[in-house]
Amino acid sequence: MSYDVPIVAPKQRFAPWLLEPMRRNKAIYLKVALAATTINLLGLVSSLFTMTVYDRVVPNNATSSLIGLSIGLGIVIIFDFILRLLRAYFVDVAGAQIDHEVGETLFAKLLAIRLDKRKGSTGSLTGIMRELETLRDFFASATITAIVDVPFIVITLALIAVIGGPVVLVPLAMVPLVVLVGVLTHPAMDRLSARSMGDGLLKQSVLVETIGSLETVKASGAGGMLANRWRKAVNQHADSSLGQRLISTIAVTTATSANTMSYAGVVIVGVGLLQANEITMGGLMACSILSGRAVAPLGQIATLLSRMTATRTAYRQINGLMDSPSEGPPGEALVPTAFQGRVELRNLSFRYPGAPEKTLEGINLKIEAGERVALIGRVGSGKSTIARLLLGLYEPEDGLVLIDGTDVRQFDTARLRALMGAALQDNILFAGTVRENICLERSGIDQEEMLRVADLAGTHRFMGQIANGYDLRLTDRGEGLSGGQRQSISLARALAGKPQILVFDEPTSAMDAQTEATLIERLQGELQGRTVILITHRPSLLRLVDRVLVVEGGRIAADGPREDVMQRMAKGKAA
Numbered sequence: 001m002s003y004d005v006p007i008v009a010p011k012q013r014f015a016p017w018l019l020e021p022m023r024r025n026k027a028i029y030l031k032v033a034l035a036a037t038t039i040n041l042l043g044l045v046s047s048l049f050t051m052t053v054y055d056r057v058v059p060n061n062a063t064s065s066l067i068g069l070s071i072g073l074g075i076v077i078i079f080d081f082i083l084r085l086l087r088a089y090f091v092d093v094a095g096a097q098i099d100h101e102v103g104e105t106l107f108a109k110l111l112a113i114r115l116d117k118r119k120g121s122t123g124s125l126t127g128i129m130r131e132l133e134t135l136r137d138f139f140a141s142a143t144i145t146a147i148v149d150v151p152f153i154v155i156t157l158a159l160i161a162v163i164g165g166p167v168v169l170v171p172l173a174m175v176p177l178v179v180l181v182g183v184l185t186h187p188a189m190d191r192l193s194a195r196s197m198g199d200g201l202l203k204q205s206v207l208v209e210t211i212g213s214l215e216t217v218k219a220s221g222a223g224g225m226l227a228n229r230w231r232k233a234v235n236q237h238a239d240s241s242l243g244q245r246l247i248s249t250i251a252v253t254t255a256t257s258a259n260t261m262s263y264a265g266v267v268i269v270g271v272g273l274l275q276a277n278e279i280t281m282g283g284l285m286a287c288s289i290l291s292g293r294a295v296a297p298l299g300q301i302a303t304l305l306s307r308m309t310a311t312r313t314a315y316r317q318i319n320g321l322m323d324s325p326s327e328g329p330p331g332e333a334l335v336p337t338a339f340q341g342r343v344e345l346r347n348l349s350f351r352y353p354g355a356p357e358k359t360l361e362g363i364n365l366k367i368e369a370g371e372r373v374a375l376i377g378r379v380g381s382g383k384s385t386i387a388r389l390l391l392g393l394y395e396p397e398d399g400l401v402l403i404d405g406t407d408v409r410q411f412d413t414a415r416l417r418a419l420m421g422a423a424l425q426d427n428i429l430f431a432g433t434v435r436e437n438i439c440l441e442r443s444g445i446d447q448e449e450m451l452r453v454a455d456l457a458g459t460h461r462f463m464g465q466i467a468n469g470y471d472l473r474l475t476d477r478g479e480g481l482s483g484g485q486r487q488s489i490s491l492a493r494a495l496a497g498k499p500q501i502l503v504f505d506e507p508t509s510a511m512d513a514q515t516e517a518t519l520i521e522r523l524q525g526e527l528q529g530r531t532v533i534l535i536t537h538r539p540s541l542l543r544l545v546d547r548v549l550v551v552e553g554g555r556i557a558a559d560g561p562r563e564d565v566m567q568r569m570a571k572g573k574a575a
């Protein structure tokens with residue numbers, strides 16, 4: 001098994017989808033930086049307090065000075081407390097903003113993604129979307145404040161040098177040690193992080209596929225095969241995560257040990273200086289506190305580096321998705337208000353991505369406005385593919401799909417599909433009420449229209465027998481209803497809003513003969529004057545159309561008035 005989502009190579013430029021929201025939140029980041037700077041300054045003040053107490057108050061028994069100093073320190077502590085709360089709050093706000101803005105852009109991209117350019121399975125895409133959390137966690141974590149804390153290492157070291165002179169050499173020696181370990185482990189971290197994410201996506205793919213088709217998995221006995229895939233994916237992920245965590249722990253633990261060594265080293269060197277009267281007792285205490293403050297952010301650097309690696313990997317994944325081509329024209333899209341309903345396929349050829357053979361080849365076809373045609377033909381002949389191209393779900397390899405004389409690629413895709421009613425083969429419904437599934441929050445589709453189309457599609461008949469009726473809540477993909485009921489709702493969904501062009505792909509495949517007959521009766525009037533492209537294997541449905549096209553091996557093999565084509569086919573069979 002291999003990853004079906006390649007780990008995307010790093011991009012030079014910081015992508016606008018992340019940069020822009022961060023720019024807009026500049027004020028919040030400035031507040032975080034200001035709070036973090038003040039917290040660092042207050043930290044320095046408290047070490048100076050210790051020095052003053054040891055050097056001035058203790059030897060002179062100056063109780064009144066101590067009270068004054070204590071009040072001062074109390075104020076410092078209160079300030080520090082408030083600033084820390086504010087800092088955490090601002091960081092959270094920044095994270096929520098990133099989540100909100102980037103999340104929205106990312107979802108819009110997901111909806112606009114070109115199906116032929118889609119990389120990876122549903123699970124992998126879900127995994128990539130989930131990586132937004134990693135990005136958010138980075139920008140919403142206290143780690144980000146380490147960026148401010150790091151320059152304070154220099155200031156703190158300078159202060160140690162002023163107070164303790166050569167003592168500063170001890171924490172100074174720790175800097176290259178921690179940085180070196182960080183630098184040395186970084187390439188491995190980078191590699192393992194990318195691997196771990198790829199393995200995570202693989203795990204996600206197996207999971208999503210299994211959960212999404214649990215009933216089939218059980219009924220067909222596919223559990224064993226999927227369990228094997230899951231086991232492999234989990235082991236692979238566990239291995240890469242383990243390596244990643246081990247290396248990260250080495251870096252972080254080195255920083256912790258450096259902190260302890262620094263503290264002990266300052267005390268040892270400081271005692272020598274104390275005996276030589278080159279440092280005061282207070283100075284030594286202040287230096288040991290300050291050395292901790294100087295080395296601690298180094299630990300944060302290690303954490304920051306490891307988080308940065310994970311964040312960068314997530315960023316690359318999301319950026320790969322954001323960089324993939326979107327549907328619609330590159331320039332300004334046409335936004336039609338209505339269609340007359342003329343449809344033309346001109347010299348149309350199409351090949352699915354990666355497929356060796358063309359699925360459609362040299363198709364020429366004109367359908368006048370208001371004409372009703374059926375596409376019939378063998379399994380796999382290319383009928384549904386024609387429907388997909390009409391809806392602009394895929395782009396032709398060659399030739400044109402024209403609606404009212406305009407290439408469909410020039411239309412705004414959302415508008416194009418809003419003006420066409422489509423009920424495709426899979427009849428997938430969404431989690432939510434039946435009402436929501438018919439109306440889909442589309443403007444102009446109110447309760448009256450919903451009831452009208454529900455009546456036409458036969459939904460109304462069984463809605464009356466179901467508790468809650470149109471407010472019946474369906475689970476994912478419309479589970480909770482029978483196949484025929486789901487099909488009826490998909491049909492109502494397509495008919496809602498009286499679109500001028502209708503595309504039906506086997507609209508009655510899950511219905512019994514009587515339900516189908518009633519439906520045909522009702523649709524006769526409804527479809528008058530509208531362009532209809534009906535794909536079917538059922539001869540009974542042909543009553544709805546005037547013209548029949550036979551698709552064979554991706555080409556139009558016959559085309560003519562219904563009766564003519566049917567007679568020709570009957571003769572062909574008889575011959």
Ligand SMILES: Nc1ncnc2c1ncn2[C@@H]1O[C@H](COP(=O)(O)OP(=O)(O)OP(=O)(O)O)[C@@H](O)[C@H]1O
Nearest residue numbers: 352353355359377378379380381382383384385386
């Ligand atoms: N998403 C896809 N990726 C690659 N190939 C595909 C895809 N969908 C369909 N095909 C291939 O394209 C060919 C035509 O499929 P299409 O779904 O258009 O057939 P159809 O005539 O609608 O068949 P049916 O009557 O079974 O619905 C088939 O050989 C199929 O293998």
